[in-house]
Amino acid sequence: MNLELTPVQTVACCSPLSGEPLSASEAEGIAPLLKALADPVRLRLMSLVASHEGGEACVCDLNGAFDLSQPTISHHLKILHAAGLLEREKRGVWVYYRARTDALASLAALIGGHSK
Amino acid sequence: MNLELTPVQTVACCSPLSGEPLSASEAEGIAPLLKALADPVRLRLMSLVASHEGGEACVCDLNGAFDLSQPTISHHLKILHAAGLLEREKRGVWVYYRARTDALASLAALIGGHSK
DNA sequence: CGTAAATATTTACACTCATCTATGTCTTAA
DNA sequence: TTAAGACATAGATGAGTGTAAATATTTACG
Numbered sequence: 001m002n003l004e005l006t007p008v009q010t011v012a013c014c015s016p017l018s019g020e021p022l023s024a025s026e027a028e029g030i031a032p033l034l035k036a037l038a039d040p041v042r043l044r045l046m047s048l049v050a051s052h053e054g055g056e057a058c059v060c061d062l063n064g065a066f067d068l069s070q071p072t073i074s075h076h077l078k079i080l081h082a083a084g085l086l087e088r089e090k091r092g093v094w095v096y097y098r099a100r101t102d103a104l105a106s107l108a109a110l111i112g113g114h115s116k
Numbered sequence: 117m118n119l120e121l122t123p124v125q126t127v128a129c130c131s132p133l134s135g136e137p138l139s140a141s142e143a144e145g146i147a148p149l150l151k152a153l154a155d156p157v158r159l160r161l162m163s164l165v166a167s168h169e170g171g172e173a174c175v176c177d178l179n180g181a182f183d184l185s186q187p188t189i190s191h192h193l194k195i196l197h198a199a200g201l202l203e204r205e206k207r208g209v210w211v212y213y214r215a216r217t218d219a220l221a222s223l224a225a226l227i228g229g230h231s232k
Numbered sequence: 233c234g235t236a237a238a239t240a241t242t243t244a245c246a247c248t249c250a251t252c253t254a255t256g257t258c259t260t261a262a
Numbered sequence: 263t264t265a266a267g268a269c270a271t272a273g274a275t276g277a278g279t280g281t282a283a284a285t286a287t288t289t290a291c292g
Binding site: 018028032038039044046065109111 | 134138139144148160167181215222
């Protein structure tokens, strides 16, 4: 049994910023999610994946969109995956990433939500 | 005449992540906003200010909530203010901060919004 | 098997950042 | 004018981060 919270559970834990003050541990759970998003390359990666047809994109689709080395893109994808913002599925030689829209929605509710 | 975009305008520029792919310059405009939020202390500061009675809080209210030095809190408040997430107003000896709920709402719409 | 292609890992490095201590500025009051 | 309190700035330091080069891993296909 796993006592760790998934990132989605972590961010779904709390009332919005404008509601109750966040506890220290809640904030420490949520900050890594925002940190993962808080990079121009990773923002574009999320956007490219989320808006790609079929809701998914393989790394080969993503590498070309940046003026960065392939390992660097791979590194950013790993961070987004570790944060729970991207799902990873290997099909043959290719790896497909899919956006966790539920995690994004929870995060959005936390940031912009109104207390009832 | 000022050609710089305010942070709120910056984040209000774009369709949500799941809509059109973000351009490089859009992503570079938005990432600093997320970066400002992507710290446990700053998340709690935003939450404390936003949920404080009257929608504002003075630094004296905030310092006590953390086990950090006063200059460190001041530093974080400066970052949030520079990002456009907090308004600053000096009244007498005290400085009051107020959350830019419009900026938070725009950010939330960008992250979690659906492309109609 | 051997080769090529797609993606990940490792290592190294420059750079940024969170924090502290010390000090400065500004405001109010005595 | 002096003193005290609230908040900001400056400088220093140790930890973290984005990037590239080199290398490894995995899969498909002759």
